[in-house]
Amino acid sequence: MGRYDRNMLCLSPEENDSLRHKTVAVVGCGGLGGHIIEMLGRLGVGKIIAVDGDVFEDTNLNRQILSNMENLGKPKALEAWKRMKLVNPDIELLPVYNKIDENNATTILQKAQVIVDALDNIGGRIILQNACEKLKIPMVHGAISGWYAQITTILPGDRSLDKIYSDVKDGEVKNLLGNPSFTPALAASIEVSEVVKLLIGRGELLRNKMLFINLLNNSFEIIEL
Amino acid sequence: MIRVKVRLFATLRENRDKEMIIELPDGATLSDIIKHLNIPKEQATLLLINGKFAKLDEALEDNDTVSIFPPIGGG
Numbered sequence: 065m066g067r068y069d070r071n072m073l074c075l076s077p078e079e080n081d082s083l084r085h086k087t088v089a090v091v092g093c094g095g096l097g098g099h100i101i102e103m104l105g106r107l108g109v110g111k112i113i114a115v116d117g118d119v120f121e122d123t124n125l126n127r128q129i130l131s132n133m134e135n136l137g138k139p140k141a142l143e144a145w146k147r148m149k150l151v152n153p154d155i156e157l158l159p160v161y162n163k164i165d166e167n168n169a170t171t172i173l174q175k176a177q178v179i180v181d182a183l184d185n186i187g188g189r190i191i192l193q194n195a196c197e198k199l200k201i202p203m204v205h206g207a208i209s210g211w212y213a214q215i216t217t218i219l220p221g222d223r224s225l226d227k228i229y230s231d232v233k234d235g236e237v238k239n240l241l242g243n244p245s246f247t248p249a250l251a252a253s254i255e256v257s258e259v260v261k262l263l264i265g266r267g268e269l270l271r272n273k274m275l276f277i278n279l280l281n282n283s284f285e286i287i288e289l
Numbered sequence: 290m291i292r293v294k295v296r297l298f299a300t301l302r303e304n305r306d307k308e309m310i311i312e313l314p315d316g317a318t319l320s321d322i323i324k325h326l327n328i329p330k331e332q333a334t335l336l337l338i339n340g341k342f343a344k345l346d347e348a349l350e351d352n353d354t355v356s357i358f359p360p361i362g363g364g
């Protein structure tokens with residue numbers, strides 16, 4: 065079968081096959097999460113747990129790859145499942161139509177080898193980091209706002225979000241910069257490359273480092289945390 | 290007095306220079322820079338001194354480079 069031929073050379077045959085036995089949880093199936101699920105599914109990651117408690121609305125259409133004119137009002141997690149049935153029926157997508165919170169996070173995420181942050185709020189991200197700490201599972205953090213994006217990989221014990229969002233009150237920051245189509249797609253790609261490196265145990269991770277992207281000025285900077 | 294280079298990121302550059310040199314009294318902290326630049330505290334959530342994570346009350350030295358980032362939290 066030619067499905068994974070073009071993964072080769074970038075991944076060894078063994079690495080490629082190993083992805084079939086991995087489980088990755090994607091928390092959030094919107095701007096970041098839609099692209100992340102699409103890429104993980106096409107790569108052939110065996111099991112994807114897709115978590116989102118929202119339904120699609122028309123304001124999602126400018127950027128959320130899983131949204132379209134026919135699925136407005138439908139749960140994002142279930143639309144992710146439908147999409148993967150079309151794209152790659154070799155893999156299994158487990159939709160979780162529920163918002164992640166302190167009570168359900170560890171139960172939903174416990175089977176994952178890597179957890180991907182594709183949320184749209186800081187409070188949810190802190191809950192996710194706490195769950196990853198408890199479960200001792202690595203987490204790939206990505207966030208965007210307007211022309212800006214940031215990505216870092218957090219291993220158990222690192223608690224990098226405590227530094228990135230130090231002194232953020234109420235766990236919330238209003239997004240005053242908008243969400244265009246290109247920033248989440250770029251951040252999602254970098255998050256997925258971090259996930260793959262974690263899964264195959266090769267390459268250099270953005271651990272205790274954060275890639276900060278400013279597309280307005282074309283600056284890509286790695287900062288130490 | 291100490292001279293510190295300050296680099297601002299993302300929206301903090303709006304109506305401010307991207308990079309600047311600021312003179313501050315000896316013993317000044319990151320918190321003093323934020324006040325000096327009129328940046329609301331909640332807009333300066335990630336601070337670096339010479340490329341490394343630092344806390345608001347950390348004291349600065351002559352020729353330090355300070356980087357200030359706003360919170361980015363969307364998806």
